[in-house]
Amino acid sequence: MACVFWMPGANNDVAVINASPVFNRLTDGVSPDISFFTNDVNYEYRYYLVDGFYPEWATLVLSFTCPTAGKCQYFKKKHESARKDIERVFGVLKKRWYIIRQLARFQQMDKLRNIKSTCIILHNMILEDSSRAICQGEYNDEPKPICTLNEDEQLANLLKTRKRETNFSLRSDLVEHLWSNKQDDGEDDD
DSSP, rough: OOOOOOOOOOOOOOHHHHHHHHHHHHTTTTTTTOOETTEEEEESSSSSEETTTSOTTTTTTOOOOOOOSHHHHHHHHHHHHHHHHHHHHHHHHHHHHHHHSSOOSSHHHHHHHHHHHHHHHHHHHHHHHTOOOOOSSSOOOOOOOOOOOOOHHHHHHHHHEEEEEEEEHHHHHHHHHHHHHHHTTTTOOO
């Protein structure tokens, strides 16, 4: 889950994502290794579910605008459901902690980052205490390494994360993965 607090004024999604520390860490080569397999294909970077206003980068998974096939319709339903769940999490955090609802314009970035992390950690601790945590277990926050890549390596990473071809193949593989799991679970069509 990524939160961006430092950009003043009204900014569109593309402006925010271009300045995002999440994508800067990918480019710098200091992002944690979150490679994964889906549909027998290895993907090097984690992915983020986004709406149609984002670019078709390798790490961003957009839904279909007008799906016609059953697989694509099912993917759209699951994609939108997951995005709604994430939006609800932020709503829960805002209801639970008044400090998140306040204007952040006059706060320092480090303080905002600490507030966000603290609220998320406290929320997870409350859920764990009531045995309703989504992800129970140990949390290992290792310090992030300093970027040791030269400019050519950074540019290569940047280009890899912006590949449209990877975006299309990832979405296609995720569609197939969800569809095959649906078939395995014996889910009925809606």
